[in-house]
Amino acid sequence: MLAYRHAFHAGNHADVLKHLVLVAVLRHMAQKEKGFRVVDTHAGAGGYSLEGRYARQKAEYAAGIERLYDAADLPPALADYVAQVRAFNGDGALKQYPGSPAIARMLLRPQDQLRLFELHPTDHRILASFMADAPNVQVAMKDGFESLKSQLPPTTRRGVVLIDPPYEIKTDYTRTLAALREALERFADAVVVIWLPQLQLLESRQLPQRLKATADKHAKKGWLNARLTVAQADARGFGMLGSSVFVANPPHTLHEQLAPCLPLLARTLGEGHGQHALEKSTHA
Template sequence: MNYRHIFHAGNPADVMKHAVQALILTHLRAKEAPFCVLDTHAGIGRYDLASVEAQKTLEFEEGIACLYGRPAPHPAVFPYLDAVAALNGGGALRWYPGSPRIARALMRPQDRMVLAELHPADAGTLKEEFAGDRQVAVHETDAWLALKAYLPPKEKRGLVLVDPPFEQPDEYGRMAEALAKAHRRWSTGIYALWYPIKERPAVWRFHDAIERAAIPKTLVAELTWHPEDTHLRLNGCGLVIVNPPWRLDETLREMLPALHGALPHSGGGAKVDWLVPESAEKPA
């Protein structure tokens, strides 16, 4: 409840997460049928990079500021950069779109979005951000309750984005358990679960828990910008993606190295692997 994303908005982790999110939504737009987006940790929607908080850390200078107004490092990054540009009216970089604004930029009239945010002040700001928007519903509620309450959606197609602040020591375990339960409720949806890379053993345990659930078609995409030699900083981040769109893995294998090259880094790189293939059986 103490986490405030404004200090980190637009940093390299946001760039990776939101570029992939935009790419997934672009795939969903390819079919006329409506889709639904459920964002379980929605934040406030947009972030002022000129605010005292953002200026205190300047994390965006090593993220979106390295891409905005410059040639895209890969064509697959265009949907993300277009969403950022739209929020800034095509002018100088001032506002950064959180995941709700990224999604809203790519929704069509037939699509819908459900936003869950537990922090009371942030939930209030989020409601103001989308006031009067009939395609967006904002709920001040716990993320894990939202997965129970709003799945499956009536649209039968869509994306569930799970992006915890990782304030609690059991966050990895809660995510893996929540994914298994949500997938039983809605097995055909696309799920994208974001996680930080600080200490690799924690990530290994998280992946092992998901692998034991044997949820078919589970992809792992990671981007690191520092060597994994310390737990004192954010070395990178990853996404576990269930039911990724067709050939998303191939696109990410090209896009993520291009992003790595465009962002400041002291090492690291990109990795895309299948955690669970299309056909999987649960262990006896």
């Protein structure tokens, strides 16, 4: 569980999809003056150098954010996401990539709260240092799944939960499903954003349907699922084909915002194998 380091994958196609959705969700939440709380169950280090030895080992960002960084005429939601990455780089060359905590920090207002959980000791140390002076931010080296119960519901009754474990162990799938159920049972209005890898594993194929069934039962505003496929499995059936982001209680504008982004991402990041899908429940 503690072997995973997101620095190897920073800025890849999965980060692009996940953070595109996150930026759109946070922008929507900030349209109301009342504050809200963001809970990030697997926060990572907060930000990543793309010039370091981890990121350069596979250079996954080259087939991800790098292809969008200087693009023109992007759909508004995608342009907004890329603008956050540019701001993280001081509007200069692409040398760093913001993780979810950094994106949230850039977009949250003084009345909003950020709660970050990370178990990897090195990533936690980096994250805590990065967020040391940020107001209304708490960083804890605790299990994010187990910590949800202490964070929901927030006192403002407005909140976003981001769940994106590495899925390196199969229990991550069952714990993610349980976390969605617990979050919605404790706080039925919570916007829950869940990142999922697209793999040839039974657990990976089953989880989206199980999340939909749980959201159908517990989420007041339904669900949305955005999937981006960028590769084919290797000869042995291995490899990450893409990913998806599932949102319980999605903002009512999210489907319309993502609709022009996914075809572009499939073409730009898909290596000739790009596919996309955007589903929502009938009452979302």
